[in-house]
Amino acid sequence: MPDRRSNIDLVHQxxxxxxxxxxxxxxxAHQIGMHPTDVRALIALLDAQRHSQVATPGWLGAELHLNSATVTALVDRLEQAGLVARERDPADRRRVVLTVTDKASELGWQFFGPVIDRTLDVLNSYPEDELDVIRSFIGRMNAAVG
Structure with missing residues (x-):
């Protein structure tokens, strides 16, 4: 087992x-005239969508560690920019559900698409057993930081 100091270069990387x-x-965020927190909110909402997680303003506040007044202002900005829609939850009409619009997805792909493609090229250069190690490492690092 390597000692802790031998892996400090990986920590720095x-x-x-x-x-x-x-x-x-x-x-x-700067390019589209938003605050970085707005971008983090969009990412959280996209991740929720991918995992079939119902995203409410309360859920978003918990994810981003924001109070309800701040979440309301943030969602207002995103909705006004046409990036998020507020909809009534069909299962509970008292609850508001947040969804990312196609416009937001298109903006994200225009900007991040090339980076995602390059990332996929790097990942595709590894054999499956090494990808399993990478997946494990990233999962454990998320838990360690988290």
Missing amino acids: IRALSIRVNLLGAEF
């Missing part, structure tokens, strides 16, 4: 990657 990804998000 992870940090550097995290910073680069955050800078990409900030650049995207």
Whole structure:
């Protein structure tokens, strides 16, 4: 088992990657005239959609660690920009569900599509057993940071 100091270079590489990804998000936010928190909200909502998670304003606030007044202002901005829609939950008409619009998805793909393609090229260069290790590592790192 390597000692902790021998892996510090990997910690620094992870940090550097995290910073680069955050800078990409900030650049995207700036390009479309939004705050980086708005972009994080869109990402959370897209992830919810992918996992069939019902996304309410309360859920979004919990995900982003924001209070209800801040979430209301954030959702108002996203809705006004045509990036998010508020809809009544068919199962409970008292509840509002948030959905990402096609416009938001298109903007995201225009900006992040090339990065996603390059990322897929890198991932596709690994054999499946190594991808399993990468998946495990990323999952464990998310839990460790989390």
